[in-house]
Amino acid sequence: MLVVMKQDATDDDVKGVLARLKDANLEGHLSPGEERVVIGAVGVINDPDIRPAVGRMSGVEEVIAISRPYKLTGREFQPEDTVIDVGGVKIGDGTLTVMAGPCSIESEEHMVATACAVRDAGAQIIRGGAFKPRTSPYSFRGLGEEGLQHLATAREATGLPVITEVMSERDVEVVARYADVLQIGTRNMQNFTLLDEVGLTRKPVMLKRGLTATIDEWLLAAEYVMAKGNRDVILCERGIRTFETATRNTLDLSAIPVVKRLSHLPIISDPSHGTGHWYLVEPMARASMAVGADGLMVEVHPSPDHALSDGPQSLTFENFAELMESLAKVGEAVGHPLAPQPATALAMAGG
Ligand code: PEP
Ligand code: MN
Numbered sequence: 001m002l003v004v005m006k007q008d009a010t011d012d013d014v015k016g017v018l019a020r021l022k023d024a025n026l027e028g029h030l031s032p033g034e035e036r037v038v039i040g041a042v043g044v045i046n047d048p049d050i051r052p053a054v055g056r057m058s059g060v061e062e063v064i065a066i067s068r069p070y071k072l073t074g075r076e077f078q079p080e081d082t083v084i085d086v087g088g089v090k091i092g093d094g095t096l097t098v099m100a101g102p103c104s105i106e107s108e109e110h111m112v113a114t115a116c117a118v119r120d121a122g123a124q125i126i127r128g129g130a131f132k133p134r135t136s137p138y139s140f141r142g143l144g145e146e147g148l149q150h151l152a153t154a155r156e157a158t159g160l161p162v163i164t165e166v167m168s169e170r171d172v173e174v175v176a177r178y179a180d181v182l183q184i185g186t187r188n189m190q191n192f193t194l195l196d197e198v199g200l201t202r203k204p205v206m207l208k209r210g211l212t213a214t215i216d217e218w219l220l221a222a223e224y225v226m227a228k229g230n231r232d233v234i235l236c237e238r239g240i241r242t243f244e245t246a247t248r249n250t251l252d253l254s255a256i257p258v259v260k261r262l263s264h265l266p267i268i269s270d271p272s273h274g275t276g277h278w279y280l281v282e283p284m285a286r287a288s289m290a291v292g293a294d295g296l297m298v299e300v301h302p303s304p305d306h307a308l309s310d311g312p313q314s315l316t317f318e319n320f321a322e323l324m325e326s327l328a329k330v331g332e333a334v335g336h337p338l339a340p341q342p343a344t345a346l347a348m349a350g351g
Pocket of ligand 2: 104
């Protein structure tokens with residue numbers, strides 16, 4: 001349920017409501033809106049009188065039952081868009097943030113060269129996988145912590161923040177030490193203990209949509225992270241499993257405006273995993289922008305034919321630079337310009 005406070009409610013009124021909720025074993029999450037405070041009460045309601053009782057308390061305007069299964073991720077709880085600051089890059093503020101880099105980090109030289117190329121083309125965040133979820137256990141599974149070190153070197157070389165996947169609860173501490181954003185991959189979208197664990201960190205989390213997850217299931221997965229106190233969740237549409245085989249997955253573009261309507265969280269699109277083919281990345285990136293995505297995640301490799309993972313869907317440096325030029329034009333047309341790079345990167349550009 002949601003407790004909407006009056007405009008002139010005092011801090012003591014808010015504290016009183018939080019204490020009453022706690023007595024009823026409900027956790028109160030504050031959403032300090034522009035006009036008034038809303039308190040989201042999360043937990044199982046056992047006391048049938050709690051709603052009217054809270055409704056009579058000092059400073060309370062009204063108590064609303066939430067019909068949707070997710071609470072903190074919903075627009076009812078927070079009508080305004082969430083804007084997440086990642087090392088000076090704002091995600092969800094109406095600009096388009098581009099995260100780019102290799103699928104897997106292969107060596108320091110490979111990571112730094114790719115990071116500098118995507119920075120020079122205008123990307124705002126560097127990606128690179130160190131812990132790789134692979135379909136076969138015999139495929140390259142990433143460099144682990146050594147890869148994270150190369151990613152940190154790429155951050156120093158470019159002045160851009162970095163994102164990388166964490167696959168297991170066991171690795172949250174080490175990945176959070178190196179990364180600016182923690183990525184939860186499609187295969188782990190419903191790994192609830194991992195979601196709890198990243199919810200306890202204070203690093204932004206990018207939650208990819210599960211291969212077969214409905215939008216409700218995806219928002220409930222985001223709810224796990226938020227319920228642990230981490231409000232900085234970015235959603236990422238990366239394609240879902242359908243009967244179609246011409247593409248690796250079916251990039252569900254309609255999920256973007258659907259999520260925007262249901263949730264205040266930023267949503268980005270990953271046309272690389274969403275299509276599986278490098279030549280489909282640009283058209284689907286442009287389309288994602290046109291339907292309102294807050295950002296993109298794109299795989300880039302110096303030599304896609306030699307990539308240790310996801311070569312067929314990776315752009316060359318040249319293709320990526322062309323993509324960025326094309327996105328700038330779409331941004332102008334749809335009133336959704338590319339986000340500026342952080343001051344740290346602008347100072348180092350060309351280095
Ligand atoms: C990735 O981003 O490299 C990745 C493995 O993505 P997904 O979890 O969407 O397959
Ligand atoms: Mn990949």
